[in-house]
Amino acid sequence: MKRLALGLTLGTSLLAGCPGPVEPDTTDDVSANITQNTTWSADKVYTLKGYIFVESGTLTIEPGTKVVGEEGSALVITRNAKLNAVGTAEKPIVFTSAKPEGERAAGDWGGVVLLGNARINVAGGSNTIEGFFATSGDDRTKYGGTDDAHDCGKLKYARIEFAGYELAEDNELNGLTTGACGSATELDFVQVHKGADDGVEMFGGTANLKHLVISQPDDDGLDYDLGYSGKVQFLVVQQNDRVGNRAIEASGNKTTNTATPRSVPVIWNASFIGSNRAPATTGTKQEGLVFNTGAGVQLSNAIVAHFADKAVDVDGAASAQLSESGNLSIQNTIFWQNKGNTTSIDYSANPVKDAAGNTTNADATRLSDGTIYKENEQLLATVNNNRVVDPMLSAAVNAKTPNFKPAAESQALLTSNAATPPSDTFFDRTATFIGAVGSTDWTAGWTAYPEN
Structure with missing residues (x-):
């Protein structure tokens, strides 16, 4: 903000x-x-x-x-x-x-x-x-x-x-x-x-x-705070290549990190697309998903791709601890080319220090058992069914005529890589694909992308 x-x-x-x-x-x-x-x-x-x-x-x-x-x-x-x-x-x-x-x-x-x-x-x-x-x-x-x-x-x-x-x-x-x-x-x-x-x-x-x-x-694309706890399905965020910052910035309460209700929405079928520009040396960084001041998310069937600086940043113990209760979880998600990385998830380490300045936890985002990420990237799929693979979105970063629909051979369309959305009157349970758009492009016809 x-x-x-x-x-x-x-x-x-x-x-x-x-x-x-x-x-x-x-x-x-x-x-x-x-x-x-x-x-x-x-x-x-x-x-x-x-x-x-x-x-x-x-x-x-x-x-x-x-x-x-x-x-x-x-x-x-x-x-x-x-x-x-x-x-x-x-x-x-x-x-x-x-x-x-x-x-x-x-x-x-x-x-x-x-x-x-x-x-x-x-x-x-x-x-x-x-x-x-x-x-x-x-x-x-x-x-x-x-x-x-x-x-x-x-x-x-x-x-x-x-x-x-x-x-x-x-x-x-x-x-x-x-x-x-x-x-x-x-x-x-x-x-x-x-x-x-x-x-x-x-x-x-x-x-x-x-x-x-x-x-x-x-x-930011979607910014939520002060206890937002709604449901979201079929979300596209496309960042610009000049000043666009984060696809999601999630905050709780800056004064009291544990204030309730907590900022923990349930999000299914999302495509978070960076601009694929060079990493920032000064000024605004471009990050995929950022959680701070006690905010979390329950995210599934998502794509996080082409962010210049970081894919994920869990900033602070109050947010990191939510993973213990499942209120900060990222599952069935494809990561690709964040900070140019095509082999692992590029994330921000989150060290915790005591009052004397000594590091007590080198990275609170992983916690003791690597709830969000594993040290060994090969274990990603077996833990949360996350993977690092090209989602094959041919024109997702195009500013004038974007297309968020994956190619027919994309792993985003494999039902074995995705999960079935919850049994809830809000969610479309047929969306057993990764990303906001499956084989049918619901964005076509009514959206527009004028430059000025």
Whole structure:
């Protein structure tokens, strides 16, 4: 989290035949907050003129509608309201920059914020969402409560472009920001493209994510913290080759590393793709998966490939110890060409020192029995069914026309290398392949990757 970047956008440059809304003849400037049920229709372009708060009621956005944000704008759905933005593959909903095509850039506007009443792991149970000053005392920016089933609404078949900016250091909005949204929230078939900070950040809560594409963020892809414990399936993160940082940055509570609920989502079928650039000598490093301040994950059927500096970094004993309970586990995962490594997993050693500065554990990520990794890389497959092999993704690092579908002969498609997702109404149990995309490309048709 380095800059404020929040936004959902769908580029209207129809790249490679990608569908988008027909440009309407009329525009509607939105400058007033919303206090009742309201519908935005596809026959208009809606321009956000500043922070627009949906204070109560439901904001319905019809398929094919285009919403553009001017500098200093954002759409905020408060705890007392809902969003009902359901597009289709043929008519996705577009949230983008108000600037003309060819002049758009990451950070042009603030994006979309969803706030709810689920639990977060901070003292008092509520917080002010990043992107706003906590001293403002504005209840519309608050999130957190006791209802883990809270419904922030629906967001489906929507693209997110050119959002995010920094209000102050460590106080940023992202492409899509959720604060304490509960499990009744539906986030499915969403793309966040070229955000100035993280693509998606989940501040606590239990909201689930499905069919999510985060392309070329300036910072992290999926950032979660403050007790986020939702479910995720079919996740693509593609980093850019300039300033993109981590595919996942997982944090718990920086003040109290063991605060509950812990930040431990369950993630199945993910493709984390670095830019394949040279390792950093100065400046921002590009890492695959980073866990710190007591956060973990239950990750399975994933690909971690082409990161410049590290594949995995378990930073700190509070996160490393979660592996003992299975709350930091990486299984059935393919690693490839991270820091150029095609024979082993490139990870960050995590030494533990006592008060005198003496090393008491050379690498806490392995722990005493090598729960996450083994000293002998040949044992990887027998322990967690992880392997180092080319997943054969021919165009995953392509910024303009990426393709995350593995070749037919890829080991990612072998069911013996994968596991069956959990028996749960959320998970698709037919996804017995490694990575976000199997033999059918669910990203085709509704996503777009405009440069500006």
